[in-house]
Every structure is written in C-alpha cells, then in structure tokens.
Amino acid sequence: MYKTHTCGELRKEDVGKDVSLAGWVDRRRDHGGVTFVDLRDRFGVVQLVTNPDISPAAHHALDPVRMEWVIKVDGNVRRRPEGMENPDIATGNVEVEVTKVEILNPARTPPFMIQQEEEVDEQTRLKYRYLDLRSDRMRDNLILRHKVVKYIRDYLDERDFIEVETPILFKATPEGARDYLVPSRVHPGEFYALPQSPQQLKQMLMVAGVERYFQIARCFRDEDLRVDRQPEFTQLDLEMSFVEREDVMELIEDLYTQMVQEITPEKKIYQTPWPRLSYEEVMNRFGKDNPDIRFGMELVDITDLVAESEFRVFSSVVEKGGDVRGIKAPGLGEYSRNQIDEFTEFVKQYGAKGLAYIAITETGEERSTFLKFIDENTKAALYQRMGAEDGDLLLFIADQQEIVLDCLGRLREELRDRMDLVDGDTLAFCWVIDFPLFTWNEEEDRWDPSHHLFTAPMPEDVKHLDEDPSQARGQQYDLVLNGYEIGGGSIRIHDGELQEKVFDLIGLDREVARERFGHMLQAFSYGTPPHGGIAPGIDRLCMLLANEPNIREVIAFPKNQSARDVMGDAPSSVTEEQLEELHIKLDLD
RNA sequence: GGGGGCGUGGUGUAGCGGUUAACAUGCGGCCCUGUCAAGGCCGAGAUCGCCGGUUCGAAUCCGGUCGUCCCCGCCA
Numbered sequence: 001m002y003k004t005h006t007c008g009e010l011r012k013e014d015v016g017k018d019v020s021l022a023g024w025v026d027r028r029r030d031h032g033g034v035t036f037v038d039l040r041d042r043f044g045v046v047q048l049v050t051n052p053d054i055s056p057a058a059h060h061a062l063d064p065v066r067m068e069w070v071i072k073v074d075g076n077v078r079r080r081p082e083g084m085e086n087p088d089i090a091t092g093n094v095e096v097e098v099t100k101v102e103i104l105n106p107a108r109t110p111p112f113m114i115q116q117e118e119e120v121d122e123q124t125r126l127k128y129r130y131l132d133l134r135s136d137r138m139r140d141n142l143i144l145r146h147k148v149v150k151y152i153r154d155y156l157d158e159r160d161f162i163e164v165e166t167p168i169l170f171k172a173t174p175e176g177a178r179d180y181l182v183p184s185r186v187h188p189g190e191f192y193a194l195p196q197s198p199q200q201l202k203q204m205l206m207v208a209g210v211e212r213y214f215q216i217a218r219c220f221r222d223e224d225l226r227v228d229r230q231p232e233f234t235q236l237d238l239e240m241s242f243v244e245r246e247d248v249m250e251l252i253e254d255l256y257t258q259m260v261q262e263i264t265p266e267k268k269i270y271q272t273p274w275p276r277l278s279y280e281e282v283m284n285r286f287g288k289d290n291p292d293i294r295f296g297m298e299l300v301d302i303t304d305l306v307a308e309s310e311f312r313v314f315s316s317v318v319e320k321g322g323d324v325r326g327i328k329a330p331g332l333g334e335y336s337r338n339q340i341d342e343f344t345e346f347v348k349q350y351g352a353k354g355l356a357y358i359a360i361t362e363t364g365e366e367r368s369t370f371l372k373f374i375d376e377n378t379k380a381a382l383y384q385r386m387g388a389e390d391g392d393l394l395l396f397i398a399d400q401q402e403i404v405l406d407c408l409g410r411l412r413e414e415l416r417d418r419m420d421l422v423d424g425d426t427l428a429f430c431w432v433i434d435f436p437l438f439t440w441n442e443e444e445d446r447w448d449p450s451h452h453l454f455t456a457p458m459p460e461d462v463k464h465l466d467e468d469p470s471q472a473r474g475q476q477y478d479l480v481l482n483g484y485e486i487g488g489g490s491i492r493i494h495d496g497e498l499q500e501k502v503f504d505l506i507g508l509d510r511e512v513a514r515e516r517f518g519h520m521l522q523a524f525s526y527g528t529p530p531h532g533g534i535a536p537g538i539d540r541l542c543m544l545l546a547n548e549p550n551i552r553e554v555i556a557f558p559k560n561q562s563a564r565d566v567m568g569d570a571p572s573s574v575t576e577e578q579l580e581e582l583h584i585k586l587d588l589d
Numbered sequence: 590g591g592g593g594g595c596g597u598g599g600u601g602u603a604g605c606g607g608u609u610a611a612c613a614u615g616c617g618g619c620c621c622u623g624u625c626a627a628g629g630c631c632g633a634g635a636u637c638g639c640c641g642g643u644u645c646g647a648a649u650c651c652g653g654u655c656g657u658c659c660c661c662g663c664c665a
Binding site: 122453455 | 621
C-alpha cells in the first residue's frame with residue numbers, strides 16, 4: 001500500500017500512528033544532521049523529518065532526493081516540539097519521523113519552481129502545464145471548477161433535468177462565428193462543423209419531449225482570442241419546455257445563488273434578488289450591455305444643456321443629432337494635463353475624437369477645455385446634474401450616441417481599475433432584458449438578430465415586425481456578472497410561420513433558409529412546445545469565482561493567444577496520406 | 590487584418606553605445622542536528638530571440654523577422 005493517509009490530513013489526533021505517505025518533494029531543508037522534507041500530494045503538505053541518530057538508513061536514502069521527486073515513506077506521526085509548530089499549514093502541529101524511504105521516481109530539475117508559477121512566463125507554464133498544474137493555485141482552480149460543475153449537475157438532477165449529449169460533429173452554420181470544420185472522408189468535399197453551441201439540437205430535444213434538458217457542453221468558435229475567450233469553451237447549456245422567461249431566470253438565479261454560497265462562502269452577492277435592468281437602461285447608465293454595477297459613476301446626459309452652447313465641439317455634434325454625455329471621477333480633480341491626456345488617448349482607441357473636461361481642485365479652482373464657452377447658468381445646471389464638487393474631474397464626450405456610450409462605458413471601467421473601486425469578493429449579478437430583437441446592419445443593409453435567429457419577440461411587439469422591426473424587443477435575457485456577460489438565453493420561436501417571418505426580415509432567402517434550417521422548420525411542424533433556455537459560460541464564471549485575471553487559469557490545457565496548444569503542439573501538419581484520404585489539396589502561398 | 594508592450598544564465602529581473610554582462614532564485618560541491626522561502630562558504634551556467642544595417646566599437650541605436658502577452662476589428 002502506497003498511502004495510509006494523504007499528506008493533508010494528519011493532525012494532533014494522529015500522533016503515534018504508523019503511516020505510509022507518498023507524494024512529491026515540495027521542499028527539502030538539509031541541516032547536515034536532521035533533514036526536513038515537505039511532502040506534497042493533491043491534498044496538502046506534511047513535514048517529514050529524518051535523523052541520522054534514529055534511522056540512519058532512511059536519513060541517507062533521502063540524500064539524493066530533490067524537488068519534485070516522487071517518493072514513498074513509512075514513518076511515525078509525532079507532535080512537533082514546543083514552539084516548532086507551523087500555523088501556516090493544516091498539518092503544522094505534527095511531523096512524520098521517517099523510518100523507510102522508497103524512491104518511486106526521480107525528477108529532472110523542473111524548468112520553473114512549482115509554487116512560483118505566477119511570475120513565470122506563461123508560455124513556459126503552458127509548455128509544461130503538467131508541472132504548472134501541480135501548484136496550489138492551479139490545483140485549487142481545478143477543484144473549484146469540478147465543484148461548480150458537480151453542483152450544477154446535482155441541482156438540476158434534483159429538479160428533473162436530464163443531461164443529454166449532443167454531437168460534436170454537426171452542421172456548419174455560416175451565421176455568427178466562424179466554424180471549425182472537419183472534413184469527411186466518406187463524403188468527398190463535405191464537412192462537418194464543430195458546434196458553436198448545441199442551440200439547434202437542444203431545441204430539437206424540446207420537440208422530442210425531453211422538457212428539461214441540460215448539458216455541460218463544449219462549444220467551438222474560430223475567432224481571435226481574448227483574456228476571456230478561448231476557441232473551445234464550456235457552457236451550461238439548458239433548455240426547458242412550457243416556460244416563460246421569468247421561469248428560466250428564476251431557476252438560474254436560485255442555482256447560482258446557492259452554488260456561490262456553498263462553494264465560495266467568502267464571496268458576497270451584491271444585491272438579491274438580482275436586479276433586472278432593461279437594455280435601454282443599462283446603455284444609458286453604464287454605456288454597455290454587460291455593466292459592472294458594483295460602483296456608481298454612472299453616465300450623465302448633458303446634450304440638452306449644451307445644445308446651444310458657444311462651444312462648437314458640443315453644439316455642432318448636437319446639430320447633427322449626436323449626444324454629449326459625461327462621467328464624474330470623484331477625487332481626480334488634481335490630475336495633471338498629462339494624466340487627463342491619457343484618458344483622451346484611451347477613448348480615441350474606441351472612436352472618440354476627443355475628451356472635454358472640467359477639473360476642479362480641492363480648493364475649487366477650475367481647469368477646463370470648454371468652461372469659458374458656457375454661461376454661468378448652464379455651468380450651474382451642469383454641475384448640479386453631475387453632482388460636481390471640489391476635487392472632482394468631469395469628463396465629456398460629444399459624438400454619435402453609439403460612440404459616446406461605448407467610450408464612456410469603457411472609460412468608466414478604466415477609471416474603476418485605476419481608482420481601485422471594486423472588491424473581487426463581491427459578485428454583482430444582474431439580468432439585462434428587453435433587448436431589441438434586431439440591430440440594423442449598415443454594411444449589409446439589413447436587420448441582424450441581436451441574439452440569435454430563434455429568439456422570440458415579446459408577444460406585444462410581434463406587431464412591430466411588419467412596420468418597424470427596430471421597435472420589437474426580444475424575449476431575451478443576458479446574465480451579467482461584474483462587467484462580464486456570463487450567459488445569455490431566450491424564449492424561442494416555436495411557431496414555424498413566425499420563424500419564417502424572421503428569416504425574411506434578416507434577408508435570409510427562403511431557399512437558403514430551407515437548406516440550413518429546413519430540419520428545424522420541419523421539426524416545428526410536428527407539435528412543438530413553447531420553450532426557452534439559457535447558456536451560461538462556465539469558464540468565465542470560474543475565472544471570477546477564483547479571482548483569476550484570465551480564463552486560461554481555470555482551464556487545464558488552454559490554447560495560447562494564437563490558438564495554439566504549446567504543450568501538445570497543435571495544430572500541426574499531417575501526412576500526405578491523411579490529406580489524400582480526406583480529398584484535400586493544400587494551397588499555401 | 591491592425592495597434593501597443595515584452596524577448597538578457599533553468600526561472601525572474603538589472604544593465605540601454607566601450608562593463609570581466611550584474612542581482613536574486615534554482616542547480617552542483619563543502620559545512621551545518623529544529624527548519625519550514627532554513628543558513629554559511631565555494632562553483633558551474635548567457636555568443637543578450639533571429640537576420641541585416643549604423644558605428645572604430647551594439648545586449649544597448651535603426652530596419653526587418655519570429656515568438657509571446659494586451660487591445661481594436663471579429664466573437665448571431
């Protein structure tokens with residue numbers, strides 16, 4: 001037997017026991033005589049002691065042993081001498097006096113020190129991911145993720161959901177993200193696609209009468225990567241029949257609230273029940289549809305106040321139908337011209353032409369790009385609307401509404417980070433609802449679905465589909481946490497006729513629609529229950545629960561930014577024979 | 590597709606026109622019987638990502654290239 005106990009479980013109560021332990025050498029402290037070895041396994045660390053006077057054979061057996069060697073020891077648990085306890089580790093009151101050592105496998109000197117992976121180049125960590133994952137941090141992240149998924153499965157199982165697997169090899173959909181394609185050997189020239197999500201399939205399961213489906217589903221999208229985006233990621237995919245949007249939202253809210261309390265009790269949920277905010281409201285208040293509501297500093301519309309102003313930057317924008325809005329950064333009134341310029345550069349990245357400001361020092365002195373152009377009354381009204389006080393910095397953008405909101409929304413979160421306004425142990429969940437069903441696509445001169453093309457309109461808005469599609473709101477809901485979209489869903493269209501009308505609206509040719517979605521329309525003609533669902537992202541949730549700065553830290557084997565697996569070296573070239581079998585000829589420049 | 594940051598011993602950094610390329614840690618050796626990032630002494634280990642240019646002289650300046658991270662576009 002390798003182990004009678006794990007390295008993390010020995011306590012005062014175990015003193016006197018003969019134990020066998022096995023694990024990795026975390027550290028070794030050789031005092032010439034007495035030698036200490038910290039032995040680590042998945043469950044913790046315990047201190048081993050050898051003494052040449054007591055057990056010379058065991059003592060010398062440890063001589064060659066170095067960090068990350070895998071060893072098995074027999075020994076006796078004893079209480080540490082008075083004053084030698086280590087309160088920093090769970091097993092710190094005891095140690096194991098070693099009587100026998102067996103080297104199970106020596107280790108080369110690792111390319112980096114396991115517990116210091118935070119300051120190691122990420123590429124090195126990814127190349128040796130199996131070493132990186134030995135660290136407490138990564139081990140804890142893997143465990144956290146396991147707990148999240150297990151909690152979800154147990155919770156949904158208790159509520160009569162069944163987990164159904166859907167195919168990974170399915171059909172390409174030109175809408176939305178780019179597909180990963182898989183060539184077919186038996187059908188020359190034809191391709192499967194890896195699913196961007198099991199959307200169509202879960203709706204088919206509703207037609208099939210499953211009623212309550214979920215799946216911890218892997219999804220694939222061939223788009224460029226970000227801190228919170230990987231080409232393959234995991235969703236809790238869920239769909240229910242005979243529900244309205246409130247039913248789905250309540251289910252997820254209850255699930256996540258209980259899960260967080262159970263798994264990360266140190267986290268505080270900012271507001272319960274979770275606020276339900278309309279798309280229009282969050283855009284006006286926060287400038288983005290996935291707002292971080294943990295702090296204030298909301299956007300303020302001053303278009304009406306400055307429409308007639310002498311400051312042409314403002315008034316000319318208003319003439320052209322644009323907006324002027326601002327944000328107040330309390331306490332930044334002493335910022336230098338240079339510091340403010342950094343904000344200007346920041347918003348220019350997102351299309352703003354400039355940034356107007358009023359900086360008010362603690363003593364009430366004002367520096368401004370435009371104050372001299374506006375009269376006292378306007379200034380007073382502006383200060384009142386923004387709640388401006390001594391010491392504040394007021395920042396303004398004038399442009400088309402879309403740009404103003406986007407830039408100020410991003411600026412607001414930039415200020416959050418600079419001013420350190422939020423606490424990572426606060427989870428501010430909220431729902432964003434009442435999205436417009438369509439958004440106008442300027443380039444293609446047509447309406448695009450804002451969520452996806454199966455989203456049902458609000459019943460009272462169906463009438464708008466014919467006259468003014470922009471007025472139609474969808475029965476859609478986005479789940480937002482601390483400024484990240486961590487899920488989205490909707491009540492679906494279950495009526496073939498309405499579905500065809502939506503296809504028409506987005507300019508999808510009937511023939512093309514039949515080719516791509518004929519199977520769905522056909523399915524819907526055989527008795528389809530009203531249904532809806534949601535697909536919360538597991539990776540982003542775990543990232544936030546683990547206070548990690550990016551999604552890769554909660555994925556065992558992530559891809560790097562250029563979608564490469566640096567450990568396994570994928571993607572890689574294949575043999576001529578493989579290509580031939582797949583009827584593929586390469587055309588590389 | 591575009592913009593920006595970073596590439597110096599195994600790892601993390603310093604050096605930014607002339608240095609024996611510095612420091613920490615890890616690694617090897619010796620000493621050390623109560624440490625827990627143990628300590629002390631000694632030692633090995635880097636053609637400064639790569640290619641080209643400027644210069645009497647390049648880790649250092651310039652151009653290109655590759656890698657990586659962050660961002661924009663993209664992600665229904």
